[in-house]
Amino acid sequence: MRVKYVLTEVLTGLWRNVTMTVAMIITMAVSLTMLGAGVLLYWQVNEMETFFNTKVEVSIFLRTDVTEEQRNGLQSDLKADPLVREVNYESSEQAYENFRKLYADAPDLVESVKADTLPQSFRVKLKDPQQFQAVSDKYRARPGIDEIVDQRQLLGKVFGILNSMQNLALVVAIVQGVAALLLVANTIQVAAYSKRREVAVMKLVGASNWFIQAPFVLEAVFAGLIGSLLAFITLVLAKWLLIDGSLKSLASLLTPVPWSRIFLMLPILAGIGSLISAVTGWITLRFYVRV
Numbered sequence: 001m002r003v004k005y006v007l008t009e010v011l012t013g014l015w016r017n018v019t020m021t022v023a024m025i026i027t028m029a030v031s032l033t034m035l036g037a038g039v040l041l042y043w044q045v046n047e048m049e050t051f052f053n054t055k056v057e058v059s060i061f062l063r064t065d066v067t068e069e070q071r072n073g074l075q076s077d078l079k080a081d082p083l084v085r086e087v088n089y090e091s092s093e094q095a096y097e098n099f100r101k102l103y104a105d106a107p108d109l110v111e112s113v114k115a116d117t118l119p120q121s122f123r124v125k126l127k128d129p130q131q132f133q134a135v136s137d138k139y140r141a142r143p144g145i146d147e148i149v150d151q152r153q154l155l156g157k158v159f160g161i162l163n164s165m166q167n168l169a170l171v172v173a174i175v176q177g178v179a180a181l182l183l184v185a186n187t188i189q190v191a192a193y194s195k196r197r198e199v200a201v202m203k204l205v206g207a208s209n210w211f212i213q214a215p216f217v218l219e220a221v222f223a224g225l226i227g228s229l230l231a232f233i234t235l236v237l238a239k240w241l242l243i244d245g246s247l248k249s250l251a252s253l254l255t256p257v258p259w260s261r262i263f264l265m266l267p268i269l270a271g272i273g274s275l276i277s278a279v280t281g282w283i284t285l286r287f288y289v290r291v
Contacts, residue, residue: 020187021223027183028227031176032273033234036265038169040235044257045162058124058132059149066120066144074142078124083135086125092118119146177276180227184220184277185284217281224277228269235262 060078062071071089078087090098095118126135132150140148239262 020183020190021219024180024183024187024220024223025226025230027176027180028224028273028277029230029234031173031180032228032231032269034169034173034176035272036231036235036269037238038166038173039268040257040261040265041162041166041169043261045159045166048162049159057151058126058135059151060122060124060139060145061147061149062120062122062144063146064119070142070144071120074139074144075122078122078139081135081138083126083128083131084124085127088123090121090123092116092120095119095121181276181280184223184280187223188216188220188281188284216285217278220277220281221274224273224275225270228266228273231269231273232266235265 060074062074075087075089078084096113099113099118124135126132136148136150139145239257239259243257
């Protein structure tokens with residue numbers, strides 16, 4: 001009987017303040033969507049850093065006047081180096097062919113470059129990408145070497161942008177979360193005030209605080225759960241329409257986002273939304289509303 005009464009009061013309270021309930025659900029959904037996107041982006045950036053760190057190469061560009069003896073000696077030393085995992089030589093002709101494939105959509109640029117203007121190079125993969133400086137110091141002074149480039153320096157700028165986006169998503173989620181919590185607290189206060197006479201009567205007949213507060217807290221939990229469900233649906237649509245749709249062409253650059261990670265967000269968002277709503281509702285009733 002008590003459970004039936006509490007559930008009836010929850011539905012009545014939600015319908016009585018339907019406008020504020022909808023606003024609370026939408027605000028919660030937006031904040032949880034941003035939180036979920038921030039968490040997914042955080043996981044993805046870390047995965048991409050790990051993936052690309054294993055793929056990056058050290059490019060050793062040779063001078064145009066390098067001799068065959070110098071080139072062969074450098075190649076032998078690189079292959080014997082304990083810090084090096086793999087060495088690939090790229091001639092000027094090979095570099096030009098790769099350049100033509102890479103910029104096939106820019107024929108004017110391709111025509112302005114000749115094969116002999118592109119330097120010979122060695123593409124070196126290290127066993128530990130963090131050892132670039134040791135390799136650079138070791139070979140920089142060798143005759144025939146023009147420049148040594150670490151691809152991680154270029155990737156560092158990209159990951160810097162991704163990390164900024166990651167932090168921005170989390171900041172927006174926190175701001176939206178605070179707004180949602182304030183709206184939850186305000187909605188509960190309004191609901192409790194509109195039922196102040198019923199609450200006073202229940203107090204007189206000896207109803208416990210838990211029994212009186214339960215409908216209000218459950219209203220907040222309901223809004224949190226619906227908001228988390230809407231946030232999850234938004235993430236699913238983003239995965240389907242954006243990541244696997246319009247951004248599918250970037251699959252070679254971006255590591256894939258597995259569906260399992262998307263589905264994992266449902267219990268996470270539902271837990272966060274319901275818990276925060278329940279705690280906010282309980283604190284509001286205990287400290288701001290006399291029931």
